[in-house]
Amino acid sequence: MAAIDAFAAAREQFAAWRSRYPTNPFEADRHLDLVNRRYLDGDRLDALREMGTQFGGRAGDLAAAIELYESRPPELDKYDGAGNPIEALRFADGYHEAGRLVWGSGLLHEALEPGRSFEQANLFYLASLEGEMGHMCAATCTTGLIRVLRRSGSQQLRERYLPALTEVEYDRADRGAQYLTEVQGGSDVGAIASEVIAAGDGTYRITGEKWFCSVADADLFLLLARPPDAPMGTPGLGCFVVPRRVDGKPNGFSIRRLKDKLGTTSMASAEIDFTDSVAYLVGGIDDGFKIMVTAMLNSSRWLNAIGDVGIMRRAYLEAANYAAVRTAFGQRIGDFPLVRSQLAMIKAEWLAALHSTWALTQLDETVDLATAGESAREADVGFHRYLVNANKLGCALAATTAVRRAIEVLGGNGTIEDFSVLPRLLRDAVVYEQWEGTHNVLTAQVLRDLGRLGLAGVVIDQTAVLLKGIGDDDLALVGGRAEAALEDLAGGISRSLEDPAFGALHFRTQVERLLRTHQVALLLDAAAGEENRAVAAELTAAATLLTGEYLDPGYRPEDDPRHLRTVDRLLGDDLAV
Ligand SMILES: Cc1cc2nc3c(=O)[nH]c(=O)nc-3n(C[C@H](O)[C@H](O)[C@H](O)COP(=O)(O)OP(=O)(O)OC[C@H]3O[C@@H](n4cnc5c(N)ncnc54)[C@H](O)[C@@H]3O)c2cc1C
Structure with a gap:
């Protein structure tokens, strides 16, 4: 009987731990409110709070959708029943439902006009608390593509693509992807060997292979490629939009295979061959690298860091709530000084990352507004250039450490896939360290x-x-x-x-x-x-x-x-x- 009581008591502690997770993580986050208050006030702050409260209230729905598909990778259908190439991706149950919630929050719609970086930051952070980095990768690439088009795209490209890229309804929305990395290396962008030739009618054709292609189901790909007579290195690269389909068929691309990844497993990352794919130039023919860095990579490094802050917040909540109710040697583990020290370090890292990333968000907004003609101080532009890179590095390192520390607080249970989100967070955090620029x-x-x-x-x-x-x-x-x-x-x-x-x-x-x-x-x-x-x-x-x-x-x-x-x-x- 005593043994049965002990087992039941332990399970009651687990139940108590789970019930401590806030039903509305936005309302429960005093420090998030503080950083929002530091940078915003008046009607904008009120509206942001309302938006955050609404999306925060859907946290349970998002978690339930993610539970249906977590760690179940998508599958590739290369051909339809009649043998026509289709290059289609099939996702596990729940994946699209989670996408509807993320897109429905307005996250991508907010990217249409500059000056809404804090709204995007809050929504991205809240979605990241669930450890769902599959859709967050797509949201990151789509935000970058929206910025590329609105800053450097022709009027024709903007009119054709921006409405669907900023659509709130997931099932009607277009999603973006960006492919730089080739098999010879991702860091050395200047080594890109994919070729592009002018078709003579104002469009281009791209041929080459890309080695890491996330959001392989995207509707629009952004590619860097080199014209035959262009110089080597980054100055010879052009930036191109490549639609997935032309005349209802795959646009000259073939997915070799899907990558079997450590993290962000729910999202499709592939190796893709492009052969004479129809492409539209964005900006000047030799502006590709600059466009990709300033609009795409700087946006994704900013959003990556927000994802890391979300990961750290979640890791802290999981660990602190567990320490509050779990007992060992007749006392709460949260009363052991060593456990308290671990928790304190996770919280300190989360707060530090939250503050530097919200400072970056303000600079991101300033720089984004400057592309639409607003004035920006030279010092702010310079500080942004530094912080966007240093902060991505620091937050990515800190997130992995924070999750590992949280797993230690949960002990063996921390390593179990269906006990908590921590294993998923750890795997995603390690991926976050590698993409969009290694340390x-x-x-x-x-x-x-x-x-x-x-x-x-x-x-x-x-x-x-x-x-x-x-x-x-x-x-x-x-x-x-x-x-x-x-x-x-x-x-x-x-x-x-x-x-x-x-x-x-x-x-x-x-x-x-x-x-x-x-x-x-x-x-x-x-x-x-x-x-x-x-x-x-x-x-x-x-x-x-x-x-x-x-x-x-x-x-x-x-x-x-x-x-x-x-x-x-x-x-x-x-x-x-
Ligand atoms: C899950 C996943 C999805 C991805 N999706 C995409 C995508 O959609 N689009 C895309 O374009 N890319 C994507 N990537 C690729 C990612 O951006 C690259 O992995 C990254 O840029 C590093 O390139 P690499 O892997 O070729 O490493 P390498 O460039 O070969 O680097 C290997 C090591 O050498 C180090 N190194 C390189 N240069 C230097 C230097 N100058 N000084 C010191 N050390 C150096 C690096 O830091 C790294 O530790 C994805 C990666 C992952 C893991």
């Missing part, structure tokens, strides 16, 4: 930009100004330690800029630390301006923990009598029952 490639990009565009001063000065402006004594103490780290970094970064061999090896650590100083500055600045004292205390504690962990080489938690108090402050009442 090293982003590092090299930031180093180049800091040098060539003279951005090092802008980035360091803006971060220093934020840190110096923190008036409150307690906060300034932490800010001072981050400032010291920034000064130290400035010397190292100068050396990386002057000595390429040194930079090639050491700049990666420097860029990770540079992002940390900015995140700490943002957290402290937010804490200083926050009226809710409990929330402000959590932000300060997050900044304190991150400073100790990453920025202050002399810091050792065992020598800090306030360390446990910092952990307690950061966790706040999250584990209350």
Whole structure:
């Protein structure tokens, strides 16, 4: 009887853990509300809250749809019953239902006009909490394609394609994809060998193979290809829109096979051959690389980071809620100092990523508006160029670590596919690290930009100004330690800029630390301006923990009598029952 009681009690704890997950994750997220308040006010903030509340209220429906298909990959139908090539993808039950919810939120419709980056960010974040990165990849590529067309597409292309790409109804919407990567390498875009020739009627024909083609069921592909007489490297590349079908038939493409992936399994990633596929030029014939980086990759690096922030938030909720109810050795595991420390680090990383990504969202909006004629400060454009790459790198690394930490809090149960979303989040987080620029490639990009565009001063000065402006004594103490780290970094970064061999090896650590100083500055600045004292205390504690962990080489938690108090402050009442 005692044994049966023990089994039942454990299962009751599981049930209690599940029931702690908020029915409306938007309403339950005080820190999301805080970052929205930092950047928005008035009618726009009210409307955003209403939109977030509505989509947040569908979280249960989204989770139920995802449960039907999670980890079940799509299948490829190359031919119909009569032997005609169709190149069609078949998805597991629930996949399209989840798509209807994501598209129905207005996520893609919001991309039609510049100036709606925060609305997109909130919807993307909420959808990412469910760990459904299949549709989020399609939403990312489609957003990028919308921006490419509205910034650089001809009027004819805009009129033809934008209405369906920004359609709210999933079943009527067109979805976009972007194919750069070829078998010889994805990082070295200048090595692209796919060829394009003019057809003489204003259209083009593309021939080549693409090695990583996500959203292989997309209606429109965006490709980079090289005309025969164009120079090698990135300057010789043109950017082309390739419709999936021409006259109702596959447009000269053949899917070799679908990739068997670690994560984002629900979405179709393929290897595709293109042969004389009809293509439409976007921008000038040699503008391809610039268009792809500024409109497509910068958008997807921003949205990827939002996905990572969502992953971290979910990992924290799973772990904190579990620690609040699970017992071991007769006590809640959430009362063990080591478990509390793990939870505190997950929360600190999530908050840091949330703040740097919302700062990036504001810059994204500024830059996007500038493409439509609004003015933008040169310093903001420069800071955006730095942050979009550094933040993608930092958030992707942090997300994987956060999920791994959360799995540790759940112990063995954390590794079980149908116990929690954590295994799926881990697999997707690792994929997030690889696509849209690997860590090293982003590092090299930031180093180049800091040098060539003279951005090092802008980035360091803006971060220093934020840190110096923190008036409150307690906060300034932490800010001072981050400032010291920034000064130290400035010397190292100068050396990386002057000595390429040194930079090639050491700049990666420097860029990770540079992002940390900015995140700490943002957290402290937010804490200083926050009226809710409990929330402000959590932000300060997050900044304190991150400073100790990453920025202050002399810091050792065992020598800090306030360390446990910092952990307690950061966790706040999250584990209350
Ligand atoms: C699931 C999935 C879906 C994808 N979907 C798409 C898609 O739809 N469209 C698309 O275009 N691509 C897609 N990709 C490809 C992705 O963008 C590439 O994998 C990525 O750009 C890296 O290219 P690569 O895999 O060829 O690695 P490589 O370029 O071969 O790089 C291998 C390693 O070398 C390192 N390296 C490369 N250059 C440098 C350097 N200069 N300094 C230091 N280190 C360096 C890299 O960081 C990496 O660690 C997808 C990838 C995945 C995993």
